Amino acid sequence: xxxxRLVPYTLGEIAxxxxxxxSDITDWGLHATGIPSVWPHTExxxxxxxxxxxxxxxxxxxxxxxxxxxxFISATVDDKVGxxxxxxxxxxxxxxxxxxxxxxxxxxxCIAKTIADDSTGSAASTVKGxxxxxxxxxxxxxxxxxxxxNPKIRQAILRAVDQGILVVCAAGxxxxxxxxSVTWPAQMEEVIAVGSCNELxxxxxxxxxGPGLDFIFPGEDILSCWLxxxxxxxxxxxxxxxxxxxxxxxxxxxxRRKGLDLVSTKDKAMSTLxxxxxxxxxxxxxxxxxxxxxxxxGFSSGL
Numbered sequence: 202x203x204x205x206r207l208v209p210y211t212l213g214e215i216a217x218x219x220x221x222x223x224s225d226i227t228d229w230g231l232h233a234t235g236i237p238s239v240w241p242h243t244e245x246x247x248x249x250x251x252x253x254x255x256x257x258x259x260x261x262x263x264x265x266x267x268x269x270x271x272x273f274i275s276a277t278v279d280d281k282v283g284x285x286x287x288x289x290x291x292x293x294x295x296x297x298x299x300x301x302x303x304x305x306x307x308x309x310x311c312i313a314k315t316i317a318d319d320s321t322g323s324a325a326s327t328v329k330g331x332x333x334x335x336x337x338x339x340x341x342x343x344x345x346x347x348x349x350x351n352p353k354i355r356q357a358i359l360r361a362v363d364q365g366i367l368v369v370c371a372a373g374x375x376x377x378x379x380x381x382s383v384t385w386p387a388q389m390e391e392v393i394a395v396g397s398c399n400e401l402x403x404x405x406x407x408x409x410x411g412p413g414l415d416f417i418f419p420g421e422d423i424l425s426c427w428l429x430x431x432x433x434x435x436x437x438x439x440x441x442x443x444x445x446x447x448x449x450x451x452x453x454x455x456x457r458r459k460g461l462d463l464v465s466t467k468d469k470a471m472s473t474l475x476x477x478x479x480x481x482x483x484x485x486x487x488x489x490x491x492x493x494x495x496x497x498x499g500f501s502s503g504l
Contacts, residue, residue, distance in 0.1 A: 226301050229400050230419025230444060235498030236304055236451075242500065243455040245305025250292055250446055251334030251342040251366075253327060254285035256314035260426045262294040262301060263310070269337050270312035274326040281318040283428045287435055288345060290426030292447040301424055301432065304447030305454070311337045316346075324351045331357040335364055340453055343446040344392075345371040345439035347384040358386060367453075367470055368392040369446045371438035373409040381411030381488070388413050391467060393474075396491065397421055397441040402481055404490050408438055414491040416474060417481070418444040448474075448495060 231237060249268060257270040257278045266289065272278040280286050293310055294303035313330030316322040327346065331354070334342050342361055348354065358368055370392045373384030387394035387409075394413050397405040397420025404410070405421045420441030427433040449464055452473060456463040464470040477500070478493040486492050 225296055225298060226424065228301060228424040230423055231302070231304065233400065233402065233419055233496070234448070234494065235496050235500065236448075239451055239497050239500045243451050243458065245293070245308030245447065245450040245454050247457060248305065248308045248341065248450040248454050249311055249337070249339045250305075250308055250450055251311040251313065251337070251339035252285060252288055252292070252443070253313045253315040253330040253334065253342065253344055253346070254288055255282040255316045255318070255320070256280035256285050257312045258286035258289045258426060260286055260290065261299070261430050262297060262426050263289055265295055266293040266308070266310050268309040268311055270314070271333055272314040273329040273333070274315060274322065275317045278312070278314050280428070282316070282320055283433070284316070284320070284345070284439065285312065285314075286427055287425045287433065288343065288439065288443045291423060291440060291443040292343070292450070294426055301426065304444055305450040308447065308450040308454070311339050322346065324348065324353050328353050328357040331361055335361050335366065339366055341367045341369065341446050341449050343369050343443045344386065345442050346386070347371070347373050348386070350385045350388075354386060355389065358389060359391060362391045362467065365465065367449055367464065367467060369442050369449065370394055371442040372396045372414050374407045374437050375409045376407050377410060381413065382409040383411040383413040384409060393445060393467065393470065394491070395438060395442045395445045397436070397438045398481070398490070398494055402479075402494060404481070405436065407436070408441075410488050412488050414488065415471065416445065416478060416491045417441065417494050418448070420444065445495070448497065451497075
């Protein structure tokens, strides 16, 4: 059997009591990437993002975000781990006057429970989850998983890509273990591989490196939704990946409204993201941070 695991949030998550969040909070990652400046132009309206993760969130900040959900593992579709809830909040937490705000607060979510309540998954559940996202008409799929190079998962991802879906994968929390520590399926050329950066704009110590890395997004000490209407700061490429997926949702929504062609394919998405990428290492693409950190400040004037 192939090795398979969730790309976990790293150790040291910090719980944040809901009583301490009495109004909408825009976390550091939103400001570091210029997201609030984009909201007057798009909040992700009309875009459906698929999340293959630990299940359907039940959180006040996500009440209107979830369009559909289905389980492919465990007894219930509900998130019992917290990971999917955190990921979902990063993408689409609503601007409701309380709690956190997602990168694309008006995007909708398709939740496929492919990771069990013990944080383990299987190739079978993942394939079914990806196919479900395709069937439901998702525009983008966010995958925070790592496994051996599995041909069935590969084919499922390729089926999604063939349908015009952008697939975003966590590069992994493998740090500098090797010259190329990017995990699979982020290694696939057909997906966008995402690493994590911290508040200083540097690649996180835990984040994978290598020539397969495309971009780095905020993924360290990220505040988002948690179980039981709570909030938590967590770190990992699992957090950076939905951040990237949500940025693509903003661009896709804007593209449709303006009749543009910014992110209709992976290649076009890469080209658009590179326009807004801020170098953090050597000029151009490098193994430590890919093309750099995407910063949408000045978004409207750049199109």
